[in-house]
Amino acid sequence: MSIARFSPFELLLLKSRSQVDTATLLLLAWVLVHRQQVSEGQRRRRLAQVTAQFRHGHELGPVMGIAHSQDLQAIQLAAEVVRKECSKEQSLSVLHQAISVATDDGEISLNNHYILCFLADLLNVTPTTFSTLFQELTGRPLGSVEDPSRDAYWQVHDPEYHARKARDAQAARQKTKDAQAEAQAEAEKRQRAHQEKQHSKQRQKDQARSERDQRQRHKQQQERARQERAQEERASQQERAKQQEQQRWKQEQAYQEEARRQQRQRERPTSPPDRTHRALAVLGLTPGASRADIRRAYRRMAQLHHPDRFYSGSEHQVALASARFQRVKSAYDYLMQHT
Amino acid sequence: MRDLYQRLTLTPEASDQEIKEAVARCPNSALRQDAETALAISEHRDVYDKLHRTVSDIGQLRARLGLTHGAHWQGDVANDFSLPPDNAISRHDELIERVSFAVLLHNRWRRFKGPWLLVALFATGAGIGLMLGLALGLGLSMG
Numbered sequence: 001m002s003i004a005r006f007s008p009f010e011l012l013l014l015k016s017r018s019q020v021d022t023a024t025l026l027l028l029a030w031v032l033v034h035r036q037q038v039s040e041g042q043r044r045r046r047l048a049q050v051t052a053q054f055r056h057g058h059e060l061g062p063v064m065g066i067a068h069s070q071d072l073q074a075i076q077l078a079a080e081v082v083r084k085e086c087s088k089e090q091s092l093s094v095l096h097q098a099i100s101v102a103t104d105d106g107e108i109s110l111n112n113h114y115i116l117c118f119l120a121d122l123l124n125v126t127p128t129t130f131s132t133l134f135q136e137l138t139g140r141p142l143g144s145v146e147d148p149s150r151d152a153y154w155q156v157h158d159p160e161y162h163a164r165k166a167r168d169a170q171a172a173r174q175k176t177k178d179a180q181a182e183a184q185a186e187a188e189k190r191q192r193a194h195q196e197k198q199h200s201k202q203r204q205k206d207q208a209r210s211e212r213d214q215r216q217r218h219k220q221q222q223e224r225a226r227q228e229r230a231q232e233e234r235a236s237q238q239e240r241a242k243q244q245e246q247q248r249w250k251q252e253q254a255y256q257e258e259a260r261r262q263q264r265q266r267e268r269p270t271s272p273p274d275r276t277h278r279a280l281a282v283l284g285l286t287p288g289a290s291r292a293d294i295r296r297a298y299r300r301m302a303q304l305h306h307p308d309r310f311y312s313g314s315e316h317q318v319a320l321a322s323a324r325f326q327r328v329k330s331a332y333d334y335l336m337q338h339t
Numbered sequence: 340m341r342d343l344y345q346r347l348t349l350t351p352e353a354s355d356q357e358i359k360e361a362v363a364r365c366p367n368s369a370l371r372q373d374a375e376t377a378l379a380i381s382e383h384r385d386v387y388d389k390l391h392r393t394v395s396d397i398g399q400l401r402a403r404l405g406l407t408h409g410a411h412w413q414g415d416v417a418n419d420f421s422l423p424p425d426n427a428i429s430r431h432d433e434l435i436e437r438v439s440f441a442v443l444l445h446n447r448w449r450r451f452k453g454p455w456l457l458v459a460l461f462a463t464g465a466g467i468g469l470m471l472g473l474a475l476g477l478g479l480s481m482g
Contacts, residue, residue: 079400110390114397
């Protein structure tokens, strides 16, 4: 076994007249190091003041140095010593000292909040005891610890940053809006130009076509006129007779059609109630049910017959359920449209 | 408090560029916003880093002292900063062991009358050296 060198804190502990006091001293120094806005001299004076009754019998300087270097092994050793040697009353007094050292100016730093919680756990002090002790010493309850890993913390502690960010975001939004509007205007302009071009082309084409058509029509008309004049005399008598017959037939058909339509209209009011009855029966309702009733019944039936309910069942069951569901749904749709 | 570095799969020494990339990569929008606020601004990051160091120290201490399930160690902090308890022997026991070993060596040294032993060793060494030197000198003069 190789013998490692003793660390400064171990030497201090070995030379100390009271190991518990030395260990407590280091833990208090650790708390003091995490006090904010305190000068080094003030820290040292405060530590000396708190530990006036301690019996360690060595200088405070080295302890402060160890606490500043945040030597985890030394702190662990101190914690072990304190836990092993402290009685119940002693542990309360240690916690008492730690709280007073941490909150002289009223404000407890986030670091110290965690450290005090650690000490409370280390010394077997329950949360209720700890919070009453804290309340007695500082006059304020120990709230839950704030969380700088969240946005909300910085909204409280650095509102300027959020205001700046909001302003930037708004500027960016405005810029994108402007750009969009510009792009849209550009697109519209282009489209209009395109349409105009197409229009002019179309107009040219139309003109050419109409000219051609007119020439053709003119020729045809001349030819037709010549033929008609020849035929007219021959066919005029026959045609007159035929036209009369056709007119009579058309009139008759129109009359029949009218009669049929009237009959259909007379029939329609009788059939929908029947279908409404059936639809209501599908939903398990009697005639005269209100829309609210229908909706409630539909909800219940849909829940009852939804194919997803039979997901674990056989394929046949699912198919049956989906058929039932379909019937319920179509009945409901019909009723919603016709009542 | 949550360990943003761990949640973004970064180390606490990550550069600003790495943080920016990791934040952009993050699929959770709430976490992205929190990380952007806490880590992208250097003053915010200083505050966060200081607390992060303290809390991870406390996490280590709790793991070594068996306090990972303490009444004051709950929620996000406990989730992100608790380490598996290691079975390293306690510092105090180790210190006692080392002191006892040192005492044992000291006692042995005393028992064998260490200083006299040292003098005797030195005398024999010097004698052998003299003898060798004498023999060498004789050999040279003979030759």
